[in-house]
Amino acid sequence: MAQSIHLKKDGVKSNYSGAKEYDLVIIGSGLSGLSSGLMWQKNTDGKRTLIVEKNSYPGGFSTAYEREGYVFETTQLFPDIIDILEYLEIDLNLKQFEGNFMRRLVVEGDQVDEYKIPAGxxxxxxxxxxxxxxxxxxxxxxxxxxxxxxxxxxxxxxxxxxxxxxxxxxxxxxxxxxxxxxxxxxxxxxxxxxxxxxxxxxxxxxxxxxxxxxxxxxxxxxxxxxxxxxCFRPYGYFDEFPAKMAELFQERGGEICFNAEVEKILVENGEARGIKIKGEEGAIVAGTIITTVDPNLAMRTLVGDEHLPAAYVEKLENTIMSVSSINVALGLDDKIDMKTLDLDYPYNVVSTGLGTAEKLFEGYLAGDHAFSEDCFHMAVICPSLTTGAKNTITLRCTPFALSQWKEWRESDYKKYQAEKEKWADFFIGIAEKYFIPNLSKHIVVKDISTPATYARYSGSPSGSLYDMASLVTQFGPKRLPMITPVKNLYQPKFSHGLYGTMMNGVQVVDLLVDRKFNDGNSLFAPLKR
Ligand SMILES: Cc1cc2nc3c(=O)[nH]c(=O)nc-3n(C[C@H](O)[C@H](O)[C@H](O)COP(=O)(O)OP(=O)(O)OC[C@H]3O[C@@H](n4cnc5c(N)ncnc54)[C@H](O)[C@@H]3O)c2cc1C
Missing domain, CATH: 1.20.1160 (Paired amphipathic helix 2 (pah2 repeat))
Structure with a gap:
């Protein structure tokens, strides 16, 4: 039997004291929640702060998990957020990708063009x-x-x-x-x-x-x-990043309550007063609440339309959430020499030619997908080349919509499994053709995530990967604002990705302390003290 591997995220435990009143409650211990918590601690004098998280560990979409002795990761690269890590004193052993940033293959019929996009x-x-x-x-x-x-x-x-x-x-x-x-x-x-x-x-x-x-x-x-x-990645597994943030937050006096799903944000007379956790008696009172979860979940379910102006509800209804994905994580045997495959880049990407992204997005907007032998886009990531762990490959395939995935998962598991396997075979075939000859012969473990997996894991009703889609029609001032119509309730959603989530923390805390730390700047530029 494969030996169980200890991941850093599993070492972080709840330290919720059971208190019923906090100055600040943050919903979600993903990177937005953790960066908000750490920025808040750094810029206020130790006010009582609680992060509430429905999963049993911190990190949200930035994480690692083990299957039968193989460790798989969700995220693959750190953009340049080194100044923020230093500011928060987050000490991580990071590998900087010095050479090429991406190996990019573009397929047009029988012709394959290859580009090696350098960093910088x-x-x-x-x-x-x-x-x-x-x-x-x-x-x-x-x-x-x-x-x-x-x-x-x-x-x-x-x-x-x-x-x-x-x-x-x-x-x-x-x-x-x-x-x-x-x-x-x-x-x-x-x-x-x-x-x-x-x-x-x-x-x-x-x-x-x-x-x-x-x-x-x-x-x-x-x-x-x-x-x-x-750009960087940890030498260890990606869960180290949120684990370290969560530990620091706790060491600095913050509390985290895991396995606690917020089912209501309590609103009285247009003002957020606290939260109600599923299965728990009574409420937790909060002076201020920051929500980092999917805005449809936060505002329509946890708050409720009855507390929101009609124009805000309409804006939410018209907001297009980002896409979902099928992710095929593969544990490979040790007969394959990964080092010879030219895969040690943050991204290896293969797609069909110009117009592919548009067609795939149209498929997503229509509520399904538009993948075929002649229309595909897939990223291949190889974390084990850095971590030195047993060989792993991840095939990341977007965009898919939630479509029937949730229904199948809940009511027709056989069909769900069959569809998962069908798509895994499709994408493994592409990886085999363009990157890793005989890949299928080396597969020991296969773990397939679907849009239903992402929806269940993150709580996003649509299984969205990157929150609100970064469309020109919902960017900057056209995006849902951080100040919600409910007094004392904030929703920082600058943008997605590790860079965006760090800025969420910067922006919301700067707002709460009247611009006293970042001078209102939209990006990180703290005032010198
Ligand atoms: C597969 C994948 C790969 C990615 N790769 C990269 C990458 O390489 N580089 C990069 O920069 N970005 C990447 N991203 C994007 C990046 O991971 C996300 O933008 C970022 O992690 C989002 O953080 P967040 O805290 O805003 O949200 P989440 O990570 O979604 O955190 C929200 C948290 O809230 C919790 N929650 C939800 N509902 C409730 C509730 N009712 N009560 C309590 N808790 C709740 C969830 O469990 C979750 O932990 C990737 C995303 C995905 C999905």
């Missing part, structure tokens, strides 16, 4: 110029513009006041110019029409799970630059 914006620019010399000037202009635009984002304020807003056109003209521009619109602006070059550039909108003709140009640029400038 300047390296990326030089690489694109060498691959596409006819477009050199356009590439340089686009990249310089992108870097400059991202710098201007740094000048913006979260929860901008009227005075802040009046300054924006002067401080951040490129941000203003791009507020309603899609990423394809940005490529058009620089005359980038070469389909192969576009396909490579549009890789970065897939980070946000949206096609480039709908993605916010600012968001896609930010995702590209924050991820590729410097």
């Amino acid at each position: 914006a300047e390296n990326f620019k030089a690489y694109l110029v060498s691959e596409f010399p006819d477009d050199a000037d356009k590439i340089r202009s686009l990249m310089d513009y992108s870097v400059d635009m991202f710098k201007q984002v740094r000048r913006l304020k979260a929860n901008a006041t009227l005075k802040d807003k009046l300054k924006i056109p002067f401080q951040a003209p490129k941000v203003v110019a791009n507020l309603n521009r899609t990423y394809s619109g940005l490529l058009d602006k620089f005359g980038i029409t070469n389909p192969k070059l576009r396909e490579v550039m549009e890789t970065f909108t897939s980070f946000s799970g949206v096609p480039s003709d709908r993605a916010s140009s600012i968001m896609a640029t930010g995702a590209m630059l924050s991820s590729m400038t410097r």
Whole structure:
């Protein structure tokens, strides 16, 4: 029998004192909840704080888990959030990906184009110029513009006041110019029409799970630059990150209550007063509440429409949540030499050509998927090359909608299993064809997550991976605001990803302490003390 492996997340235990009153209650111990808790401790004098988490360990979507002696992970890379880790004194042994950021294969019929996208914006620019010399000037202009635009984002304020807003056109003209521009619109602006070059550039909108003709140009640029400038992963398993944050939070006086599902946010006269935990008697009173869970769950179920203005409910109803996924985690035997397979990049991505992301997203919006032999997009990640553990491969396949997955899981488990296996075979076939010959012969353990898995695990009604979709129509001021219509209830949703979740903590705590720590800045730029 395989030996059980100890993961850091399992070492973090509830330290809930049973108290019934807190200054701050945070719902969810994912990275948004933990960063909010740690930022709050650092910038207030030890006020009573409780994080409530329905799962038995911290981390939410950023985690690791064991199956039959193999350790699988959800997340695969750290964007550059080193300054925040230092600020919070989170000590992690991180591997920096020095060489290439991504190995990218684009399949057109029998032809396969391969690109090795280097880490670092300047390296990326030089690489694109060498691959596409006819477009050199356009590439340089686009990249310089992108870097400059991202710098201007740094000048913006979260929860901008009227005075802040009046300054924006002067401080951040490129941000203003791009507020309603899609990423394809940005490529058009620089005359980038070469389909192969576009396909490579549009890789970065897939980070946000949206096609480039709908993605916010600012968001896609930010995702590209924050991820590729410097990127990392832990030498250990990914659960180390939230485990360390949770331990620090507890050491600094915070309490975490695991296995505790919030079933109601209690609202009286338009003001959040506390929470009710499922199966527990009475309420926990809270001066302030931060919710980090899916906004549909938080506002429509935990708060309830009766406490919300009709316009807010309508906005929620019209909000498009990000996609869900099928994830195939494979434990492989030791006959396969992973080091020879050229897979040691944060991402290895294979897809069919230009237009694929749009078709797949349309399939998702229609409530299902549009994958076929001629239309696919898949990431292959190989964490064991860093951790040194038994060989693992993860195939990450988006977008899928929740569709019938939940129904099958709950009422027709045989069908659920059959569908899971069908899709796993499909994606293993693609991985075998383009990355790992004879992969199927080496599989020892197979663990398949479906949209129903993501929905159950995170509590998101749609199994959404990245919260609100990063569409141009719901980015920046058009996104649901952090200040909710319920007094004392905050919902920080700057954006998804490890970078975004850290900013959620920065922004919400800065708001709560009247901008005394980050001066209202939308990105991390703490005031010197
Ligand atoms: C498969 C996958 C791979 C990813 N890879 C990367 C990557 O490589 N790099 C990157 O930067 N980002 C990545 N992301 C995105 C990133 O992981 C997420 O954006 C981030 O972890 C979200 O953190 P969060 O705290 O906002 O939300 P979550 O992680 O969703 O945390 C919310 C928490 O709330 C809890 N909760 C829900 N309902 C309740 C309730 N009623 N009561 C109490 N608790 C509740 C949940 O159990 C959960 O722990 C990935 C996401 C996925 C799904």
